Amino acid sequence: MTHPERYLELALRLGRHEPDIVDFYYGPPDLERRVADEPPLEPSRISADAADLLAELDDRWLAAQVRALETTARTLAGEELPYAEEVELKYGIRPQWADEREFEHGHALLDEALPGSGELAARFSRYLEGVALPSDLVGPALSEAVALLRERTREAVGLPEGEDVELDVVTGELWLGFARYLGEFRTHIALNTDLPFPATELVWFTAHEAYPGHHTHRAWQEAD
Incomplete structure (x- = not known):
């Protein structure tokens, strides 16, 4: 099997445990049928297969997709990962705490722009209701x-x-x-x-x- 076919196989197998993994399938129909007919593989096995494929890849985009599948399989198998590490492995970005002053500045801008007085959340809700389509x-x-x-x-x-x-x-x-x-x-x-x-x-x-x-x-x- 080619690397892309192995990637599709991994995604379909993982989708047996987590249906939202595969939003819509575009690949070879026979591959989809074969995975649907086989007994579900344990997430730990899927994780190991993903790691094997990942070691062979030099395509950055495909490697990122496989790394996300591997991470999902690891967590489904019961492994607990620190939140920031899990996000980085799945999405390629590492979350960081935002400076609270950025939110305070945003609140100040809203406070200036929104009519009325009182709690900002209530004024914002009234604004949304006012511009809502019937x-x-x-x-x-x-x-x-x-x-x-x-x-x-x-x-x-x-x-x-x-x-x-x-x-x-x-x-x-x-x-x-x-x-x-x-x-x-x-x-x-x-x-x-x-x-x-x-x-x-x-x-x-x-x-x-x-x-x-x-x-x-x-x-x-x-x-x-």
């Missing part, structure tokens, strides 16, 4: 934003033929927005109107989840 306008506004950013994305980077985004307005969820790639260049995006959705976030949300964000990225990955 629930009956969320769907139409999101559709307009998707159409606009789709055209701009098509002009800038192109889009695969037949790609599409399905929009859904929902209630009764804990999250504000959620997107899932369905395959065949399609993504389902849901927005929860139980929570206030600021009009100021409309373009950002659409760009992040759809055009030129996750949907565009995954559609081109599948096309390639």
Whole structure:
């Protein structure tokens, strides 16, 4: 097997223990079927296999992906890692404490900008409620934003033929927005109107989840 195929195999095997590891699979179908049909491997075995592959890699991007899988397998096997070390092994960055003065400065800027007086958190909540889209306008506004950013994305980077985004307005969820790639260049995006959705976030949300964000990225990955 090639190094990329071994990486896919590791991810699929680890996904048997942690389903969110594999958001959407683009690789060879026979490899996916084989892993699905085999008995789940213990995380300790997956960790060892990942370490073996990691020792052979000189591709920095692939090595970072395999290192993240190895670390996840180690923790699933029961190993406890210091928080900063675990983050660095999984994401390639080491978290550091931020200077509290940076937050104090941010609070001071908000205190100047927000109307009214009293606790900053309460004033900020009132501001968000004031700029929130009425629930009956969320769907139409999101559709307009998707159409606009789709055209701009098509002009800038192109889009695969037949790609599409399905929009859904929902209630009764804990999250504000959620997107899932369905395959065949399609993504389902849901927005929860139980929570206030600021009009100021409309373009950002659409760009992040759809055009030129996750949907565009995954559609081109599948096309390639």
